[in-house]
Amino acid sequence: MSEQTSIPADPELDPTASYATDQSVIRRLAGLLRASAGTRTTYAPATGQPIAELPLSSPDDVLAAVRSARRAQRGWKNVSLADRAAILLRYHDLVLDHRHELMDLVIVESGKARKQAFEEVAHVAMTARYYGRKAAELLEPQRRSGMFPLLTRAEQRFVPKGVVGIISPWNYPLSMAMADGLPAVLAGNTVVHKPDSQTPLTALRALELLYEAGLPRDAWVPVNGDGPTVGGAIIQNTDYICFTGSTKTGRLIAQQAGERLIGCSLELGGKNPMLVLRDADVHRAAEGAVRACFNSAGQLCVSMERLYVADQIYDSFVTAFLDRVKRMKISAGTGWDVDMGSLVSKAQLETVTRHVENARAKGAVVLAGGKPRPDLGPLFYEPTVLSGVTPEMECFDNETFGPVVSIYRFSDESEAIERANEGEYGLNASVWTRDARRGRAVAAQLVAGSVNVNEGYGATFGSLDTPMGGMRASGLGRRQGVEGIRRYVDPQAIATQRLLPIAASHGIKDEAYAEFMTGALRVLKKFGRA
Template sequence: MGQTIISQNPATLESLGEVNIGMREQIEAAVEKATIASKSWAALDFPQRARFIYKLRDLICREKEGLAELICKENGKPMIEAIVADIFPVLELATYFAKNTYKLLRREKIWLGKWSLMGRESYIEFYPLGIVGIISPWNYPFSIPCGQIIMSLMAGNTVVLKPSEYSPLVGLRIGELFKEVGIPEGVVNVVTGDGRTGAMLVESKVGKIFFTGSVNTGKKIMESAAKTLKPVTLELGGKDPMIVCEDANLEIASSAAIWGGFTNSGQVCASVERLIVHEKVIDYFQDLCVQKALRLRQGNGMDPEIEIGAMTNRMQLEKVEAQVERAKKEGAEVLVGGEREMQFQGHFFKPTLLTHVHPDMEIMQEETFGPVIPIIAFKNDKEAIEIANNSHYGLTASVWSKNLSRAQSIASQIEAGTVMINENVYTYALSETPWGGPKDSGIGRTHGKYGLLEMVEWRHIHINRATRVKNFWWYGYNYAKYQFILRLCDFFFAPRLWQRLLSLFKVIWWGTRL
């Protein structure tokens, strides 16, 4: 028997099950099955593929409570969050792409200007990549991989999924759901394992890798993929700022900050990880946040009254704990929390608010990925933007103000893939909009039309309908042709109208001598 992984409930530390660690043989077998299935799956039209996805959506909707329970047990998040953040987005995404993929990937005509008037036309058509490899994270073990699989399938690809070693049971359940709705053999393949398994998937003959996870692992994947020029889409996290202007609705904004920083125990790439508040209202705003943080109920997420569950694994718990301790040594003051929650057996860290931080501290620069929010003041919009952009991440940000013109002006100066105004975190659940960001937050986009275009190849088709006329740039070079081309340049591009009109006569004159 090969090596195995034991799946553990992070709230109770009980064993949930044991799965195999897939090695090269299992990866190659999965890729081979995906290869065999690829041609027949790609041959299906969009409505035929959509029928499977609608069946999947209906099955997930029927099974939502059982799925939420599995997600809660293996990931640690509360049951409500398992439904709202893992299951509901998949139902939404399945509906959107089953309905709209044929429109999003329809042939696109390109207007060629003057060339269109000379019998030329061009269009772009899209066709499947073939086999897609998906390496998914543990923080949203259902919504991220399931959504990417659905989009891949609608684009005509087959898939090999390697779920996180911290959520293998959810990954296997995803594979079962596709089988239960009759997806043909080999179209969706799941191989459980650890980092070695993921590395082997990158080295395999898949056409593209989609990875969600840490910056360090993303860089390793990109380095490995570069050996064969294999394309990658990487979503690598963030240090997302939330700017609260003095005219914001502070009651609403403080509730948003608390939820945005602590949902899923802060294990969200779009979590509020830097709270930037105008100096005129920061004291009052901090008081609101402290009051709301202290009211949060923490515990086993299986209890529907619980608002903050366990962190998913000990490694992340220890990372968060160490980062907070270093912040305190650097002068940060703990307003609430700041330590493990010891009354529970599992991996719990108290919701934490920090003040007396400065922009260059580690707690303000490096992704925490835990229930920790550092709070810093700003004097004016320029300073707020500078603090927000002082990061090597650029996934999301939010701006809170009643003055929408001011908020939009600030938003347009923030270096991030998504900037929300009077909203935060949730736009990953919007199937229509792209997800991703610059800097160390990754490469490429997921979701929406731009995410779908990551899952296809592009083919440019160009047509010349003037088949009885030779192109003037073909062979037969001589002085007359040289002069003709010079005057043609003047006719099309001379800066003044009289120059272009004058050159027209010269074009005609030299053209008669070709």
């Protein structure tokens, strides 16, 4: 991609020469881990340089962490809801105050650009503020309609699950580490958390700030290690599981949780579609598509991997889109002018390369990108746009999870909706039009847990009062909104009966009581009682 703008390595912008690799910081953060099973070195994706040698946890360490968290939960659940909420509101300020440190850690561990790292900072702060402000509304006991007016007083309480196990991913190492745990502890649970072993420092620094905000140490215990060993021990010993990752792993976790009869929430894969309708603002849609497809190098569950563009504007959209793609700045640097950073691992690079080469070999046309960039770093790949992708190609309906998007032309809107709904996934979608009402009508026909109109993913991702999660093979449960905190509690009904029992009494025979109840039920219906 000769037109592609790249930024050569600059020693002053080297992501391995920053706060994130200060050895005193690393030692302090490593001390937070419950770990005794040797060590593992982590590496910066953008440069291949070592970051830290961190201790690993054993299954016994996980069991000890769960025991500590369970003991702590007995007292934590009795801390007033107002006091727990106050911790989240203090945390909001601390996250913003320390945003540069957190962004440095995200950049060095995940390889993403600074502007995308800031998205994570903002999301965590907003999550803390939302749940801190909404705590009473979402968790205080609620009065409910009793069986009989005046005679039956009914209420619903929310009982914390106990110890929540969180297994968070590498692609959003700050946001996904903290956003699921904050409502869990607010609801009176404690947490045992395994961040991805590629990105533990980001989670540990974020957790250190939460301790500073007032959360007791044993209320959120971090462990470190691989998924099968450490993650498996978490699944076998906690009371609820929250996982973000692949659909394949999610199915296994759901099976294990089901065997234990515990709940789980799973945000899994996606092959997300973007529909550009005939009346869309071409330039606005093209700009939005760049962000939607290539933020975090396409390594986010809600990124767009399929673009469906109306015939009437197809040529002008493609021209505008490719112009923007070819002007993107890709670099290992940490400045605000970088548009896209590195892939996170050799495995991701191999998947992206295989998908593109498979499509190319079977007749797809590479409109932009299409090759690795080892001159920038070991794991860089150009933002890539394909046309002519057909069902026999691997990238047609399999998630690439990288900077690759396929573009398709459509002539009929109903056809575009049908094509967007194909496949097993249903995580996120996007619709672009000048008519917002029409956009919402199209959005309502898409099989996706979140749909953004005139935005790629940020509108739903940033609207904390709305639930976020997947349909079909894209997951179970929801984060954010009321659903995002109620998943961590068991509803408990308490009903108090006054004066008369709900049974025949005072010498009334059962048959007469049944006739009385029949009449009472008819009266209640007549007066609008539920």
